[in-house]
Amino acid sequence: MARRSARSAFLPDAYVFPGGAVEPADGAPQMARFLDRVPENVGAGIVVAALRELFEEAGMLFGRTHEGTPLSDRDVAEARHERSARATFEDILQRRQWQLCASRLVYYSRWLTPPIDVTRRFDTHFFIAEAEGDSRASADAVEMHDGVWVSPAEALARGSQAVWTLVFPTLRHLERLTAFSSLAALRAHTNGRSPQPVMPIVDTNGAIRIPPELEKW
Numbered sequence: 001m002a003r004r005s006a007r008s009a010f011l012p013d014a015y016v017f018p019g020g021a022v023e024p025a026d027g028a029p030q031m032a033r034f035l036d037r038v039p040e041n042v043g044a045g046i047v048v049a050a051l052r053e054l055f056e057e058a059g060m061l062f063g064r065t066h067e068g069t070p071l072s073d074r075d076v077a078e079a080r081h082e083r084s085a086r087a088t089f090e091d092i093l094q095r096r097q098w099q100l101c102a103s104r105l106v107y108y109s110r111w112l113t114p115p116i117d118v119t120r121r122f123d124t125h126f127f128i129a130e131a132e133g134d135s136r137a138s139a140d141a142v143e144m145h146d147g148v149w150v151s152p153a154e155a156l157a158r159g160s161q162a163v164w165t166l167v168f169p170t171l172r173h174l175e176r177l178t179a180f181s182s183l184a185a186l187r188a189h190t191n192g193r194s195p196q197p198v199m200p201i202v203d204t205n206g207a208i209r210i211p212p213e214l215e216k217w
Contacts, residue, residue, distance in 0.1 A: 001155060002058065002144035003164075010120060015155070015164040017126070017173075018144065020053040022046055025090060034093045035102040036064070041194060042125060047102045050127050052089050055080065057144045058137040062104045062129065066097035070132060084140075104129045106190045109217060111169045112199040126173060128190060130183055152177035168200060168208045 006012045025031070027045025038044050055061040061076045079092050093100070105127040113121035131137075139147030150158075152174045159166035159174075166174070180186040198217045200208050210217065 001150060002139040002147040005143055005145060008143070011165075011167060013165055014167055014170075015159075016167070016170055018054050018057040019050065019124075020057065020143070022049040023052075025088065026052060028090070031090060034090075034098070034100045036099050037103045039102060039105075039107060042107045044102075046125050047105060048089075048100070050105060050125070051100050051102065055089075056083060057140050058147060059140070060131065060135055060137050062101040062132070063093075063098045064101060066099075071098065073136060080140075104132075106187075106193070107195060108190060108193065109173070110195045110197050112197050114199050114202050116202050124169065125195075128186065130187075172210070 001015050001017060004011050004014050004016060022045055026048040027043065031048050032038055032044040035044060035047065039047055051062055055076070059076060059080055061071055061079065063071050065071065065075075075096075079096065082092055083089065092098075106129065107125065108128045109126045111122075111124045111126070113123075115121070137147055137149070139145050155164065155166070156171070156174050156178065158164040159171065177186070180189060196214070196217065198210065198214050200210055202208055
């Protein structure tokens with residue numbers, strides 16, 4: 001997880017999972033050719049965006065060289081520098097002949113902002129993925145700061161102690177993750193999962209809750 005910039009127009013200083021908006025280029029038809037698998041239950045552009053944002057914000061890129069070997073930390077660091085210098089994600093992948101490992105992502109949930117009086121509403125897709133080997137992550141120090149690997153229980157504790165600011169969808173995901181004692185148990189839970197849209201309810205007193213019929217999202 002990492003802390004959003006204090007200068008962010010939305011959720012400044014909140015601790016969140018890496019992610020961001022789908023850009024027009026993510027959904028360009030030619031981008032699908034870089035994916036090792038095009039998922040059936042979510043658009044290719046959303047998957048490209050998830051992989052790109054993880055790369056940009058956390059310095060992790062799930063990919064393979066043209067020879068089929070995992071990307072090294074040096075490969076990813078150099079590509080990240082190119083991206084910060086305004087190279088497009090497509091140019092980086094094309095020039096280096098890399099393939100994106102969409103097969104590493106498990107589509108886990110989809111959350112919608114309720115129709116309340118806000119300036120921004122979101123249709124947000126969450127993915128689960130297992131880091132490979134000794135993969136390292138580092139916040140980009142622009143959009144995201146203070147990146148940290150942390151257990152779900154510890155993240156919740158920091159939130160309850162007001163050390164971290166955690167928003168409702170993040171809290172609910174962390175609570176769900178605490179139910180699993182291992183990655184194997186989490187993988188078993190995600191097998192065959194078909195996410196249904198979750199739209200929280202905001203009561204008249206401002207309290208946020210999940211509709212009863214979606215409690216087992």
